[in-house]
């Protein structure tokens with residue numbers, strides 16, 4: 001069985017027992033209380049800039065906690081906004097819930113979205129590896145994109161979703177080189193909130209500069225059901241067919257405490 005997860009006996013309320021950082025004062029996610037967001041001028045002319053290649057080889061893996069696409073981010077770059085250096089894309093993944101009224105990790109004035117996409121970058125200017133960066137206060141930069149249910153499929157996500165039947169069980173992976181247009185995985189508006197936080201999964205290192213976009217992208221109900229068909233157990237774990245389904249993998253919000261929440265964009 002997993003030493004941490006999202007069920008009643010190994011879920012977020014138990015993580016601090018084995019992962020003490022989970023009880024820290026700079027944890028993620030948080031509820032974005034829009035009345036607390038300050039739109040100071042320090043960000044006003046610093047647009048978030050990203051450059052992702054159009055065609056790249058990717059590996060999608062079932063981590064037991066969800067799907068993750070490893071991007072070998074050689075010619076990727078994220079800069080601007082709250083970032084003082086250039087960060088490279090390491091991987092992206094998603095969090096979702098059992099029903100569409102929950103699933104995102106960050107919430108906005110208490111509202112949850114159906115899912116949340118995370119693009120995880122690391123500070124390759126200051127540190128020599130993702131692993132080293134994940135132990136530093138400015139080591140990672142994660143872009144959070146809310147996902148809400150719409151009528152249409154999300155065409156870019158469909159390229160990933162079509163691979164999920166090959167990685168139903170924990171540990172399975174699939175190599176694919178597809179031309180992913182990351183730009184269409186991000187909302188049109190660059191309006192975002194930013195604050196200092198952590199990994200939202202154990203070990204919950206407090207190493208992330210979070211940027212959460214205000215505008216959601218859409219995903220269809222069918223596509224979200226495919227996410228929920230993933231299993232948190234390996235093929236060899238003989239369990240009932242309906243057991244071990246990853247129907248939810250989000251951490252509920254933690255207190256913002258005395259952290260500053262900044263807002264930028266139109």
Ligand SMILES: NS(=O)(=O)c1c(F)cccc1F
Nearest residue numbers: 118120140142198199200201
């Ligand atoms: N959820 S998250 O984006 O904070 C995250 C990371 F950044 C890195 C590893 C795992 C993980 F879950």
Ligand SMILES: [Zn+2]
Nearest residue numbers: 093095118200
């Ligand atoms: Zn995440």
